[in-house]
Amino acid sequence: MRVLPGNTLLRHLLIAAAGGAALWALTYQLELYRDYQLATAAAYLCATAGLTVLTGLNGQLSLGHGALMAVGAYTVALSQDKWGILSLSLALGVLAALAAGLVIGLAAARLRGPYLAGVTLAVAVAVPAVTTTWSSVFNSDQGLPVALDPPPGTLALEQWQAWLAVGCALGVLVLLANLTRSRFGRDFRAVRDDETAARLAGIDVARTQVLAFVVSAAGAGLGGGLLAVLTQSVSPGAYALSLSLYLLMAVVVGGLGSLAGAVWGALLLVFLPDLTHQLTVGLALSPGAAQRVEGNLPLAVFGLTLVIVMIAAPGGLQGLLRKLVPFRTITPLPKSEERPVSDAQRT
Amino acid sequence: MRSARSGLAIALCTTLLAAVTAGCSGDGGGGGSKAPVPGVTDSEIVIGTHMPMTGPASAGYSKIAPASKAYFDYVNANGGVYGRKITYKIMDDAYNPANTQNVVRQLVLQDKVFAVLNGLGTPTHTGVLDFLKTNKVPDLFVASGSLSWNQPDKYPDTFGFQPDYTVEGKILANYVKANMAGQKVCFLGQNDDFGRDSLAGVEKILGAGGLAAKDTYVVTNANVGPQIGKFAAAQCQVVILATVPGFTALSIGTAARLNFKPQFVVSNVGGDYSTVAGLLGAGKPLLEGTIGANYLPSVANAADPWTTLFTKVDKDYNGNAPMDGNVVYGMSVAYLFVQALLAAGKDLTREGLIAAVEKGGFTGPGLAPFRFSKADHSGYGGLRMVKTTGGVQDYFGPTYQTDDGDGAVTEYSGAAGTPPANGIPSA
Numbered sequence: 001m002r003v004l005p006g007n008t009l010l011r012h013l014l015i016a017a018a019g020g021a022a023l024w025a026l027t028y029q030l031e032l033y034r035d036y037q038l039a040t041a042a043a044y045l046c047a048t049a050g051l052t053v054l055t056g057l058n059g060q061l062s063l064g065h066g067a068l069m070a071v072g073a074y075t076v077a078l079s080q081d082k083w084g085i086l087s088l089s090l091a092l093g094v095l096a097a098l099a100a101g102l103v104i105g106l107a108a109a110r111l112r113g114p115y116l117a118g119v120t121l122a123v124a125v126a127v128p129a130v131t132t133t134w135s136s137v138f139n140s141d142q143g144l145p146v147a148l149d150p151p152p153g154t155l156a157l158e159q160w161q162a163w164l165a166v167g168c169a170l171g172v173l174v175l176l177a178n179l180t181r182s183r184f185g186r187d188f189r190a191v192r193d194d195e196t197a198a199r200l201a202g203i204d205v206a207r208t209q210v211l212a213f214v215v216s217a218a219g220a221g222l223g224g225g226l227l228a229v230l231t232q233s234v235s236p237g238a239y240a241l242s243l244s245l246y247l248l249m250a251v252v253v254g255g256l257g258s259l260a261g262a263v264w265g266a267l268l269l270v271f272l273p274d275l276t277h278q279l280t281v282g283l284a285l286s287p288g289a290a291q292r293v294e295g296n297l298p299l300a301v302f303g304l305t306l307v308i309v310m311i312a313a314p315g316g317l318q319g320l321l322r323k324l325v326p327f328r329t330i331t332p333l334p335k336s337e338e339r340p341v342s343d344a345q346r347t
Numbered sequence: 348m349r350s351a352r353s354g355l356a357i358a359l360c361t362t363l364l365a366a367v368t369a370g371c372s373g374d375g376g377g378g379g380s381k382a383p384v385p386g387v388t389d390s391e392i393v394i395g396t397h398m399p400m401t402g403p404a405s406a407g408y409s410k411i412a413p414a415s416k417a418y419f420d421y422v423n424a425n426g427g428v429y430g431r432k433i434t435y436k437i438m439d440d441a442y443n444p445a446n447t448q449n450v451v452r453q454l455v456l457q458d459k460v461f462a463v464l465n466g467l468g469t470p471t472h473t474g475v476l477d478f479l480k481t482n483k484v485p486d487l488f489v490a491s492g493s494l495s496w497n498q499p500d501k502y503p504d505t506f507g508f509q510p511d512y513t514v515e516g517k518i519l520a521n522y523v524k525a526n527m528a529g530q531k532v533c534f535l536g537q538n539d540d541f542g543r544d545s546l547a548g549v550e551k552i553l554g555a556g557g558l559a560a561k562d563t564y565v566v567t568n569a570n571v572g573p574q575i576g577k578f579a580a581a582q583c584q585v586v587i588l589a590t591v592p593g594f595t596a597l598s599i600g601t602a603a604r605l606n607f608k609p610q611f612v613v614s615n616v617g618g619d620y621s622t623v624a625g626l627l628g629a630g631k632p633l634l635e636g637t638i639g640a641n642y643l644p645s646v647a648n649a650a651d652p653w654t655t656l657f658t659k660v661d662k663d664y665n666g667n668a669p670m671d672g673n674v675v676y677g678m679s680v681a682y683l684f685v686q687a688l689l690a691a692g693k694d695l696t697r698e699g700l701i702a703a704v705e706k707g708g709f710t711g712p713g714l715a716p717f718r719f720s721k722a723d724h725s726g727y728g729g730l731r732m733v734k735t736t737g738g739v740q741d742y743f744g745p746t747y748q749t750d751d752g753d754g755a756v757t758e759y760s761g762a763a764g765t766p767p768a769n770g771i772p773s774a
Contacts, residue, residue, distance in 0.1 A: 033456035132565050135538055141565050142470035142539035143444055145477065157481060158456065231448040233474040236567070238445030 012177045016170045027162045035158040036230065037270050042165035043226035045266035046172045048251050049259055050219025053176055055248070056257025057185065058212035059192030060108060064120030066244035068104075068217045069224030070127050070236070072097040076225040077144040077234040078137075084147055086229065090168070093225030094218050101217020102210065109209040124244040128236040143235025146228050165226045172219050173259055179215065180259075188212055249302060253309045255316025264317040272305070273298040386461030387695050392428070392688070395436035395454035397466045397475075398490075402441030403566040407592040407622030407673050408467055411490065412437040414677025415465060417665035418657075419685075422771055424664075428688045429695070436460065440471055442566060447471040448478070455482050462487055462700065465508065465680045469493040469541040476502050485700050487687065488680050488726065492616065493540045494751060497725040504697075506704055506719065507726040508680060509615065510642055512541055512589065513751040516548020518640055518730050519612050521747065521756040523585055524552055527610065531559040533583035535574055535598060537590060538563035544751075545589035545614060551753060559583055564594055571598050579607040586610070590617040596626035599633050613639045615730065619672035620740035621646075631738070639740070640730035642714050643679050644763070646670045647741040653679075653712040653763065656770045679712050682772065686711065689774040710764040711772075714746045725751070729759050 004011045027035050051065050072093035079089035104123060108116050131138035138144065151160035179185055187208045190198040195205050228234045250269050255261025276297040313320040386393040398412045399405045412435070419433040427433065436458055438450035447468070454460045455478070463479060466472045467490035476495065479486045480502050488508035489496045492515060496507035510518075523532055534549055536542025542563055550557060560581040562574040575598060578586055586602070586609045588595055595617040602609065617623070618639035624631035644653040657678045658670055668674060688695065690703035707719040715729030729748030733740050748759040767773060 031457060033453060036452055036456060128565070128567050132538065132568070135563075140538040140563075141444070141567055142473060145474065150481075158452075231445065231474070232477055233444060233448060235444040235470070235474065237443035238448075 008181050009178055012174045016174045020166065020170050023166050024163065027159050027166075032156055032158040035156070035162040037274070039158070039162040039165035039230050040227070041266045041270040042162070042169035043223050043230060044247075044250070044269045045169040045263060046223030046226060047220040047247055048223075048254070048262040048265045048269075049169075049172055049176050050216035050223075051247055052251040052254070052257055052259065052262040052265070053180060053188070053219075054212050054216035055251060056261075057180055057192060058188040058209060060209060060212060061113075061117050061248075062108075062120045062213075062216070063117050063241075063244050063248065064104065064123035065216070065220045065247050066239045066241065067123045067127050068097045068100055068220035069227065069243070070234075070239035071100045072221030072224030073228035073234045073239065074131075074138060074144070075221075076228045077146045080147045081144070084149070086148070090222065090225045090229070093228075094221045097221020097224065098214055098218045101214045101220075105210040105213025105217070108213055109206040120244075121241075124241045127239050131236045138236075141236060143233055143237075146232045146234060148229065148232055161230050165230065168222055168226055172222060173263075176215070176219070177259055184208075184211065246302070249306050251316075253306055253316055255318030255320075258316075258318045260321075261316050261318035268302075268305075272302060276301050384461065384696050385459045387431070390431060391434055392431045392695065393434045393436065393458065393460050394462045394464050394684075395438060395451075395458060395460040396464050397438050397440040397447050397450050397454075397468075397471065399442035399467060399471075400437070400439035402443065403569070403593055404442035404468065404591045406596075406626055407619055407671070408490075410668060410671070410673040411465070411467065411677040411680075413668065414657075414661065414665055414674040415681040415684075416677075417663075418660055418678045418681035420664040421660045422681075422685055425769065425771055428685060429693045431695075433685075433688075435464070440468075442468055442471060444471050444474045447475055451475045451478060455479070455484055460484070461695075461697070464488060464684055465490045465677075467491065469495075469537075470539045472496075473540065476505060480504060483697060485697050487700075487704065488683060490676075490680070491541065492544070494544050494725075495540060497723060497751075499722060499724050502724075504701055506724045508683070510715070510727045510730050511725050511751055512544035512614070513548035513551070514728065514749055515614060515640060515730060516545040516550075516587075516589070517552050517749050517751075517756055518548075518732075518747045519587055519614070519638075520549040520552035521749075522638070522732055523587070523612060527585050530584035530610075531582055532557065532585040532587065533578045533581060533609070534558050534561040534587045535571070535578070535590060536561070536563055536588075537594070538565050541616075542589050545587075548751070549587055552756070564590070566591065566594070569593075569597065571601050574598075575601045575605060575607065578602075578609070579605050583609050585612060587612045587614075588617060589614045592617050592619065592622045593626060596623050599623070599637075600627060600630055603630065603633050611637045613637060615640050615642070618733075620735055620738075621669065621671035622673060624738070634735050635738075637735045639733045639735075641672070641733050641742070642727050642730045642746075643672070643675050644712050645733070645741050646672065646675060647739045652765050656766045660770065675712070682711050683709055686772045689772060692774075712763055712766070714763050715748050715759055716761060 047065055047069055054060050054062055075093040075096040076089045079092045107119055111119060132140050151157050187203050190203055191205050191208045199205055246269055250265030251262055254265030280297060396412055400409045416435045419435050423432040440446040440450050462485035465488050469491045472489050472491060473495055486505040488506055492509050492512040494511050496505050534546055536546050560578055562577055564571050564574060588598055595613055599611060624634055644651045646654055648654060657675055661668055661670060661674055686709050687704050691699040704719055705721045709717055713727050714731050715727045718725050718728045729746050731742050731746040732744050733742050745758040747756050749756040
């Protein structure tokens with residue numbers, strides 16, 4: 001029944017190449033605004049993919065991934081201002097987030113459950129305060145501009161941005177897909193399922209947890225850096241506490257622990273607010289009511305979606321899809337993959 | 348095995364790169380002869396704005412865009428501009444620069460607006476200047492007094508509306524210097540270009556060391572206790588506020604709670620009486636004696652023909668929203684925009700509109716003249732002082748004008764024009 005090659009790397013590269021080619025063709029068909037949305041979804045995907053590995057596969061809860069995205073974004077802004085080399089800036093953004101992730105991860109590896117959530121939450125809350133306290137560097141609420149060279153040739157900026165973001169997101173997905181199917185991925189799951197058993201099996205639990213945090217922070221850093229490039233600006237409002245919560249909600253609704261679920265989550269993050277905007281416009285409310293609904297409806301819809309998904313499909317959208325479509329015949333997974341994620345959630 | 352893998356990866360990357368390059372070259376050489384103007388048809392002009400309809404700056408400001416829309420509806424009901432009806436798309440950015448990025452892209456790329464009108468906020472609008480410039484979208488009459496809008500070389504399509512914060516800071520400080528000589532003056536400003544530009548104006552008049560204390564606040568932190576406490580400790584007698592209405596109310600309320608009673612002098616954008624009084628609720632007597640400045644018709648003066656006109660439009664097209672400075676502001680902007688459209692002529696293009704604004708010569712409800720020219724993209728150049736007495740905020744003294752450099756503050760003798768009989772400008 002094997003349609004795709006058994007070699008993991010080859011299989012992932014083929015899927016990524018096919019996806020990349022399809023999306024590349026798509027960017028020509030889409031309106032520029034849709035290209036921009038696609039690019040935004042791809043940027044979010046870098047972060048949600050990392051978060052789903054951390055939370056779904058390694059069992060560590062992070063409410064601070066928005067802050068890690070901010071680290072990447074501000075690094076890109078500062079580096080673009082100083083050197084103006086985009087690839088260097090994005091690399092520095094990833095490195096900075098990686099370093100921040102290492103620090104948080106070292107603390108996180110000693111903490112469990114609500115305490116871990118508390119520490120990461122504190123990081124997310126600190127972002128606006130940091131930008132205000134050192135406002136000469138970060139320029140407070142107004143934020144920093146991100147200088148960008150115009151795209152090559154007659155290419156529209158938004159289309160070029162979409163290519164960049166989709167390319168980076170596919171890279172992240174390939175790397176993470178390989179990681180989760182490697183020894184490290186098995187270690188991640190072993191630690192999530194039973195720390196004592198993992199320790200008995202010779203796995204260094206703390207190191208595995210720190211590694212998972214660092215990997216996922218790097219993803220968030222790249223996502224934040226890309227967002228900064230897309231909007232050509234960075235401000236704390238883009239990386240508020242709500243972003244961290246949205247990211248977590250997105251991976252849960254998408255399907256915790258699965259990279260495909262992270263894709264669903266990233267798409268939801270971009271298109272759900274858009275959908276609710278269309279809805280408020282379509283409802284033709286009185287100006288006063290429209291004002292109140294406009295700002296709050298996305299929150300309500302997101303919350304409602306979360307509740308419905310948790311009741312109807314605890315495995316998230318991806319879990320639901322797996323039930324409906326027999327994916328196993330296409331991509332055979334090792335037995336350990338089949339362990340339902342809900343095991344971890346119950347503990 | 349490893350080398351085989353990396354070989355494969357390189358091959359794939361090369362293929363992708365080649366495909367990308369091919370795509371690039373295939374895309375070139377589009378460019379039609381005479382492209383249709385975005386957002387303009389024979390019967391319609393679509394324009395858009397970003398406004399804080401929710402969030403920390405929504406108090407008062409959320410009334411501006413509906414008022415502009417009401418005036419456009421009034422013009423549309425009377426035949427529009429050269430037969431074209433104006434459609435005004437209002438997007439909520441909640442005063443969050445990150446949202447502004449998104450909604451302005453939606454307006455320009457998806458809704459294909461002809462121009463962005465009166466986008467509100469210094470931190471919010473600063474972030475979209477480059478985007479609007481890249482897409483050559485006229486960015487008219489920004490609802491903020493930041494100096495950034497007046498950079499014709501860097502942003503040829505961006506124009507201001509209100510007196511910039513430096514001009515305002517100079518005029519406020521000039522009044523303080525003349526009438527409150529010898530008193531300790533302190534300054535609270537928003538921690539962005541709004542606060543900085545205003546502070547620059549104040550210090551141009553009072554001197555670099557002229558302030559006894561100065562501090563900043565951020566809109567995301569609704570606590571000004573430390574700042575006001577610092578002013579109380581410094582025994583400030585006059586406090587100049589460059590704040591949005593929510594933080595004007597917060598500062599005055601916090602000072603009252605600390606039993607600290609300085610003379611407040613409030614920037615126009617944060618000083619509208621009904622807005623701040625609404626926020627203070629039962630504490631509104633605290634506004635008694637507060638000084639500020641304005642440049643548009645006072646709602647307190649019902650005999651003013653502009654107030655009469657705007658009240659009528661408000662009643663017929665804006666659901667009879669309570670009249671305040673925000674409604675007057677929104678309608679004044681709309682009036683100016685209609686003037687600009689008329690000046691741009693029947694054959695409306697983006698370049699034509701920019702040229703028409705640069706040509707200037709607009710008259711309207713403002714007390715001071717516009718400064719628009721090829722070399723100057725800033726709006727009104729002066730203000731008149733206002734004072735709140737017995738719950739009514741009204742003008743006193745002469746109108747002042749100045750520049751954002753080191754020029755002196757001088758009296759301006761001109762007066763506002765009168766509105767045309769039907770309330771709609773003509774070409």
